[in-house]
Amino acid sequence: MFFFTVYGIIKYNLFQGGQIMKSKKIVMGILAHVDAGKTTLAEAMLYKTGKLRRAGRVDNGDTLLDTHSLERERGITIFASQAVFSVNSTEITLLDTPGHVDFSAETERTLRALDYAVLVISGLDGVQPHTRTLWKLLGYYNIPTFVFVTKMDFARLTKGELLASLKNELDGNFTDFDSNERDEELAMCRDDLLEKYLAGEKVTDAETAQLIRSRLCFPCLFGSGLKFDGVDEFLDAVDRYTLMPEYPEVFGAKVFKISHDKADRLVHLKVTGGKLSVRDTVKHGTTQSKISQIRIYSGEKYITAESVCAGTVCAVTGLDEIKNGQGLGFEASSSEPVLEPVMNYRIVLPDGCDPQSFMAKLRLLEEEEPLLHVKWNSHLQEIYVGLMGEIQTEILKSLIAERFGIEVNIDSGKVLYKETITQKVEGVGHYEPLRHYAEVHLIMEPLPRGSGLVFESKCSEDNLDRNWQRLILMHLAEKEHLGVLTGSPITDIKITLAAGRAHIKHTEGGDFRQATYRAVRQGLMQAQSKLLEPYYNFRLKVPNEYIGRAINDIRMFSGTFDPPEESDGMSLLKGKAPVITLNPYAAQVASYTGGRGSLVFENAGYDDCHNSEKIIEEAGYFPESDLENTPDSMFCAHGGGFSVKWNKVTEYMHLESCLKKEIPFTPAVNHRNLHIDDKELEAIMEREFGPVKYNLFRPKAREVQQEKHVDFEKKSQCIIVDGYNVIFAWDDLKELAEQSLESARNRLMEILCNYAAFTHYNVIVVFDAYNVAGSQANRFDYHNIHVVFTKERELGDVYIQKLVTEIGKNENVRVVTSDALIQLTSVQAGVLRMSAREFEEEVDSVHAKIGEVLKNIKEKTPKTNIGEIISE
Numbered sequence: 091m092f093f094f095t096v097y098g099i100i101k102y103n104l105f106q107g108g109q110i111m112k113s114k115k116i117v118m119g120i121l122a123h124v125d126a127g128k129t130t131l132a133e134a135m136l137y138k139t140g141k142l143r144r145a146g147r148v149d150n151g152d153t154l155l156d157t158h159s160l161e162r163e164r165g166i167t168i169f170a171s172q173a174v175f176s177v178n179s180t181e182i183t184l185l186d187t188p189g190h191v192d193f194s195a196e197t198e199r200t201l202r203a204l205d206y207a208v209l210v211i212s213g214l215d216g217v218q219p220h221t222r223t224l225w226k227l228l229g230y231y232n233i234p235t236f237v238f239v240t241k242m243d244f245a246r247l248t249k250g251e252l253l254a255s256l257k258n259e260l261d262g263n264f265t266d267f268d269s270n271e272r273d274e275e276l277a278m279c280r281d282d283l284l285e286k287y288l289a290g291e292k293v294t295d296a297e298t299a300q301l302i303r304s305r306l307c308f309p310c311l312f313g314s315g316l317k318f319d320g321v322d323e324f325l326d327a328v329d330r331y332t333l334m335p336e337y338p339e340v341f342g343a344k345v346f347k348i349s350h351d352k353a354d355r356l357v358h359l360k361v362t363g364g365k366l367s368v369r370d371t372v373k374h375g376t377t378q379s380k381i382s383q384i385r386i387y388s389g390e391k392y393i394t395a396e397s398v399c400a401g402t403v404c405a406v407t408g409l410d411e412i413k414n415g416q417g418l419g420f421e422a423s424s425s426e427p428v429l430e431p432v433m434n435y436r437i438v439l440p441d442g443c444d445p446q447s448f449m450a451k452l453r454l455l456e457e458e459e460p461l462l463h464v465k466w467n468s469h470l471q472e473i474y475v476g477l478m479g480e481i482q483t484e485i486l487k488s489l490i491a492e493r494f495g496i497e498v499n500i501d502s503g504k505v506l507y508k509e510t511i512t513q514k515v516e517g518v519g520h521y522e523p524l525r526h527y528a529e530v531h532l533i534m535e536p537l538p539r540g541s542g543l544v545f546e547s548k549c550s551e552d553n554l555d556r557n558w559q560r561l562i563l564m565h566l567a568e569k570e571h572l573g574v575l576t577g578s579p580i581t582d583i584k585i586t587l588a589a590g591r592a593h594i595k596h597t598e599g600g601d602f603r604q605a606t607y608r609a610v611r612q613g614l615m616q617a618q619s620k621l622l623e624p625y626y627n628f629r630l631k632v633p634n635e636y637i638g639r640a641i642n643d644i645r646m647f648s649g650t651f652d653p654p655e656e657s658d659g660m661s662l663l664k665g666k667a668p669v670i671t672l673n674p675y676a677a678q679v680a681s682y683t684g685g686r687g688s689l690v691f692e693n694a695g696y697d698d699c700h701n702s703e704k705i706i707e708e709a710g711y712f713p714e715s716d717l718e719n720t721p722d723s724m725f726c727a728h729g730g731g732f733s734v735k736w737n738k739v740t741e742y743m744h745l746e747s748c749l750k751k752e753i754p755f756t757p758a759v760n761h762r763n764l765h766i767d768d769k770e771l772e773a774i775m776e777r778e779f780g781p782v783k784y785n786l787f788r789p790k791a792r793e794v795q796q797e798k799h800v801d802f803e804k805k806s807q808c809i810i811v812d813g814y815n816v817i818f819a820w821d822d823l824k825e826l827a828e829q830s831l832e833s834a835r836n837r838l839m840e841i842l843c844n845y846a847a848f849t850h851y852n853v854i855v856v857f858d859a860y861n862v863a864g865s866q867a868n869r870f871d872y873h874n875i876h877v878v879f880t881k882e883r884e885l886g887d888v889y890i891q892k893l894v895t896e897i898g899k900n901e902n903v904r905v906v907t908s909d910a911l912i913q914l915t916s917v918q919a920g921v922l923r924m925s926a927r928e929f930e931e932e933v934d935s936v937h938a939k940i941g942e943v944l945k946n947i948k949e950k951t952p953k954t955n956i957g958e959i960i961s962e
């Protein structure tokens with residue numbers, strides 16, 4: 091991320107003939123939640139290995155690793171930094187990372203360079219929510235990990251409790267390396283070792299190192315960074331049980347950080363193959379550049395080297411085109427990061443500050459922190475950046491002031507939405523003003539949530555030269571492509587270059603940029619799009635008496651959750667809810683529980699937006715008016731170029747459609763007009779309630795047809811009734827319920843039977859059994875209606891929501907409830923809803939009509955039983 095220091099040059103006497111001669115070289119990152127004691131532990135290691143004569147203190151602002159003025163002022167690490175030291179024959183490059191969630195993107199990028207990690211746990215706090223996030227990241231990047239539990243001088247929890255919480259909360263084979271049972275525990279990690287152990291053999295150091303490297307075992311050591319306790323033992327374990335990766339002869343490197351000092355742009359990388367020397371030429375894409383200087387940093391100081399071998403972490407100057415996350419040589423570039431900001435902030439410039447020249451400066455910071463995603467909204471003339479939270483906002487303000495001398499303000503953040511597609515389409519872009527030519531065909535298909543954008547080429551080189559193909563892939567990757575619902579970035583889509591055409595004389599590089607961007611947007615215009623929003627996984631702990639309120643709130647937030655867990659008078663609710671709803675909730679929890687409750691959350695990626703219709707409407711985005719992101723194409727006729735609308739492009743394109751060859755053309759579906767047909771509805775009903783039975787009370791077609799003024803549609807109408815909600819909303823039933831709930835239920839069921847008989851509707855009445863201990867889900871047919879009793883701990887409205895969401899947009903389904911949340915779900919699902927009161931009026935009117943029919947029939951026949959008459 092941002093890196094700005096005053097550098098000094100020191101001599102490094104290990105350099106002989108330009109290369110470090112050491113038997114083992116490993117790169118180790120140090121990770122933990124904020125304030126766990128990482129920097130203090132790193133300082134202790136440097137002191138213990140003789141790298142420092144005196145260990146610095148974070149609290150005094152004099153550590154080797156926290157060197158930036160903002161870090162020293164605040165006593166927190168903001169930028170990853172490194173130190174190199176040796177233990178016996180092992181040379182360790184230690185990368186210290188920030189622990190605050192707001193800077194976790196910097197931490198994630200550092201993982202690219204690591205051979206090993208030390209996960210630091212504070213003996214005071216144990217496993218924290220952010221520890222779980224880091225643990226998942228370590229798994230995702232497959233990094234072997236040591237655990238050091240620090241602050242044991244001050245710990246609230248015992249060693250046993252800490253180990254148990256590691257094992258319970260993080261899923262891994264954590265082994266206490268100080269325990270008598272250590273060998274046995276190690277042997278248990280692999281069958282062949284267990285056999286040997288049972289035969290009396292010990293687990294060797296080499297075998298232990300392999301177990302650790304393959305993440306079958308995670309060694310745990312305990313101590314205190316501040317008091318230097320357990321630090322020697324930890325260093326000894328690292329020396330004994332780590333293996334140096336095997337690097338190929340051919341050159342490769344991974345870029346994990348970009349920074350700037352006063353004069354130079356620094357590219358921080360780890361060499362992963364061959365060697366790198368000053369004046370080497372590094373190729374990337376279609377350009378190449380020369381290494382001017384190689385620096386090996388320790389804190390803010392560095393030594394220069396002529397040449398470095400694989401396994402070295404260094405900063406080089408001269409590679410001005412190289413981007414963060416890029417792979418050099420044989421290394422591929424990194425995919426999209428797992429952690430990313432979910433909030434968008436507006437930067438407000440002081441009077442007289444020119445936005446255009448400020449944007450150029452901000453781009454420098456964006457090189458260091460690509461996740462800033464700096465955006466210029468030309469329409470509003472405003473600048474937006476993506477940030478992780480309030481602390482990062484403050485730090486960005488300070489950095490802008492320090493580096494550019496500009497005092498900006500940053501508005502409170504807004505959630506960052508994304509968009510994706512739900513079906514496979516082919517996007518076509520053609521760009522042919524006079525003496526230009528390019529045509530691009532892209533197959534775009536949805537990927538699972540969290541996949542990001544994936545680009546691939548399946549285009550034959552016979553049809554399009556490899557260089558043009560590379561260029562198209564580069565254009566796909568270089569731009570933040572915007573969706574057509576709200577103009578938010580797109581994600582979770584695989585874009586495959588299926589075909590393309592260049593002109594032997596007229597095609598220029600820029601033509602393919604135009605054709606590619608247009609093809610993406612043309613594809614999006616055809617596809618059914620979907621809005622996504624960021625979610626948190628949350629853990630909400632409240633005193634038992636507040637669990638009802640907590641459940642209600644989470645449901646109001648459109649969250650989902652597991653059944654609450656109870657212990658010691660507290661209930662724990664775990665689940666997932668939209669970031670926008672949870673962000674302000676922590677303060678409310680503290681307030682309604684009198685400070686006894688707590689809410690913690692971690693990013694859970696993007697998922698379907700809970701109120702997409704509202705957000706789409708508010709965004710007021712008209713994709714066809716967004717001229718910078720046009721879906722239209724340019725063709726040429728009679729010596730002049732002309733524009734062709736996106737929905738006509740296929741009629742003009744020069745190459746055949748690629749998708750047409752794969753699957754028959756399916757017309758575009760507008761996301762606002764989805765209906766399921768009777769058959770689908772029937773299938774859902776059958777699955778929920780068994781085969782459709784033709785009921786005894788079916789009215790005669792003749793009689794229903796006679797009732798011309800009854801304005802119900804005579805097709806598969808379905809009415810879902812929230813049983814208790816209606817009982818407590820209708821005065822008669824409410825009165826009855828006060829005496830006997832069962833009688834009220836039976837009465838409602840009777841009323842609904844008559845209603846169903848007359849209207850010929852499919853009626854489902856749902857009764858909530860959430861608070862009924864031991865109750866099993868029960869579904870049965872009562873005469874001509876379906877009755878559902880939910881199971882214990884399943885809320886009736888949760889069941890209705892599920893059913894409504896499953897049925898989806900359908901104007902033939904109505905939900906009767908006054909419950910705001912179900913009403914909301916129904917609106918989102920596009921299903922019609924009706925309040926209990928409105929339904930009462932409808933039932934009354936049906937009742938009146940039944941009376942009329944009865945009267946008519948009575949005049950002709952002496953029968954009096956309505957059921958009998960209607961079932962005839």
Ligand SMILES: Nc1nc2c(ncn2[C@@H]2O[C@H](COP(=O)(O)OP(=O)(O)OP(=O)(O)O)[C@@H](O)[C@H]2O)c(=O)[nH]1
Nearest residue numbers: 124125126127128129130166167189241314315316
């Ligand atoms: N008692 C005690 N205090 C410690 C120990 N290690 C660190 N601390 C204190 O804990 C606080 C945080 O320590 P740091 O080393 O800055 O923690 P960090 O994990 O690097 O923090 P960030 O980089 O900001 O995430 C400081 O006040 C340290 O003095 C320890 O072993 N014992």
Ligand SMILES: [Mg+2]
Nearest residue numbers: 128129166167
């Ligand atoms: Mg630190």
